[in-house]
Amino acid sequence: MNILEPRKYIRGFVVGMVVALQTGQVCAQERVEREEKVMEVFHTISSHDLLGYAAELSAPRYRGRLSGSPEYQAAAEYVAGLLGGWGLRPVMADSSWYQWFPNAWTEVVEPGKVLLRRTGKGTGKGTGIRKLDFPADFYPGANSASGKVTGEVVYAGFGITAPELGYDDYAGLDVKGKILLMEPGVPYTANDPALAAWEPYSYHRYKFRRAQELGAAGLLYTGLTANPNTSYLEGFVYAHISEEVASELTAAAGREFSSLKKEITSGLKPASFATGREVSITAKTRHFAGSRGCNVVAMIGGSDPVLKEEAIIVGAHLDAVGHQGTLFPGALDNASGVADLLGAAQALASLPEKPARSVIFVFFGGEECGLYGSLASTTDPWWPREKVLAMINLDMVGNGTGFFLQGGDSWGGVAAHFIKSNEDFLHRPFRSSENRPSYGRPRSDGAVFLKAGYPTMNLWTTGTVKPVYYHQPLDDIHGLTPEIMEDAAKLIYLGVLGAANDRTLRPGLP
Numbered sequence: 001m002n003i004l005e006p007r008k009y010i011r012g013f014v015v016g017m018v019v020a021l022q023t024g025q026v027c028a029q030e031r032v033e034r035e036e037k038v039m040e041v042f043h044t045i046s047s048h049d050l051l052g053y054a055a056e057l058s059a060p061r062y063r064g065r066l067s068g069s070p071e072y073q074a075a076a077e078y079v080a081g082l083l084g085g086w087g088l089r090p091v092m093a094d095s096s097w098y099q100w101f102p103n104a105w106t107e108v109v110e111p112g113k114v115l116l117r118r119t120g121k122g123t124g125k126g127t128g129i130r131k132l133d134f135p136a137d138f139y140p141g142a143n144s145a146s147g148k149v150t151g152e153v154v155y156a157g158f159g160i161t162a163p164e165l166g167y168d169d170y171a172g173l174d175v176k177g178k179i180l181l182m183e184p185g186v187p188y189t190a191n192d193p194a195l196a197a198w199e200p201y202s203y204h205r206y207k208f209r210r211a212q213e214l215g216a217a218g219l220l221y222t223g224l225t226a227n228p229n230t231s232y233l234e235g236f237v238y239a240h241i242s243e244e245v246a247s248e249l250t251a252a253a254g255r256e257f258s259s260l261k262k263e264i265t266s267g268l269k270p271a272s273f274a275t276g277r278e279v280s281i282t283a284k285t286r287h288f289a290g291s292r293g294c295n296v297v298a299m300i301g302g303s304d305p306v307l308k309e310e311a312i313i314v315g316a317h318l319d320a321v322g323h324q325g326t327l328f329p330g331a332l333d334n335a336s337g338v339a340d341l342l343g344a345a346q347a348l349a350s351l352p353e354k355p356a357r358s359v360i361f362v363f364f365g366g367e368e369c370g371l372y373g374s375l376a377s378t379t380d381p382w383w384p385r386e387k388v389l390a391m392i393n394l395d396m397v398g399n400g401t402g403f404f405l406q407g408g409d410s411w412g413g414v415a416a417h418f419i420k421s422n423e424d425f426l427h428r429p430f431r432s433s434e435n436r437p438s439y440g441r442p443r444s445d446g447a448v449f450l451k452a453g454y455p456t457m458n459l460w461t462t463g464t465v466k467p468v469y470y471h472q473p474l475d476d477i478h479g480l481t482p483e484i485m486e487d488a489a490k491l492i493y494l495g496v497l498g499a500a501n502d503r504t505l506r507p508g509l510p
């Protein structure tokens, strides 16, 4: 692809930025009126409304919007209702707002329990039982089986057996009936072609399957990050624990938890061992294997008889990590991105003269379960890929003071509209970058679109001003900065409008 530097592109603009000439000659008066209307609508985008959408989606009634659950569906209906009310229409061939896909899910009925038996060795904390606090010390596994398991804790590094890479965390380790203490991720940390060989081992699903295959009774995953991107395995009970708890467990065997990972990653050498500590995990869950999730897909039809066949897609995942013993509201991740898109959708839909190209808003389901929604969108597309001018994904766009348009430099023609809109009207710090190949597993809906060959950009906020509670119960609306959400919606509104009306752009070309 030919990469244009966006700033150079701006200097070469021949069409008006926000309102391009729709037909050959439009009188000056008409043009001024159009521009005034665009700015009038621009000023209707308000942080108050956007925070309202984010607050609604973060409310207990949606139980953290776990894809596949009835409460996620209620959130999808709320979003579809707003879009319909503003005059957007469904994109799916059956005139439904929803694109369905299989989506098993698990209800965590109660937080459960994790008990550590103290031997007095290594920890300086005496003997007895330590009952872990929820949610300070542990989270229940989002796809844990129901039941109770007890066993000795065995540190199993990354839980990977990769003979072709000469790597096996399980070598010489007896894990039958044991509870594994495990790190997420892979020991290879550089983003270069060698990482690709580790990709199959980076999935939580692989690790769980492997652990169960070897007879492990259960698993403690290190790090307090709730995550439904795992599999439900009959009889396999697991929980997430804090690093502090992991440290106590390894200390009994005289090992320092904080240095173990470094030890493994620096030499790509496993460092597994039995801790001599006994743990029991109790979980109470209910699994729904045959459930389904959905994307909400809506559009504003283009006003130009030819260009309307082309589309700009803007997306944000609507789902979050659910109710894991308590509410995980998913406000920043990603009610913020959804609210930004809703603000932009309402504004674009209220323009008397619609953009020349079609604009599609997609609210993905299943992102947190394994990118189900974007995979469904790209394998069973609702718009021909070669007619997509750009896909712009928003994930966690609601805490900060500036913007980062990842991939913008790879699609300079489209990105220029966003950069110019920011320079003229928003004045936020703004960075953009080229799309760089990622050799690990795709981690966002944008990555799925990019991999499928769509011209893709990801919008993020930068200059974080509030603490980020990623996949934690504290990810609520108090962690949002509504001012940047308003500007994100305005940026999407102006940037999409400019690109949708820019007749010099062609799908698939920078």
Ligand SMILES: [Zn+2]
Residues within 6 Å of the ligand: 317, 333, 334, 367, 395, 396
């Ligand atoms: Zn997210």
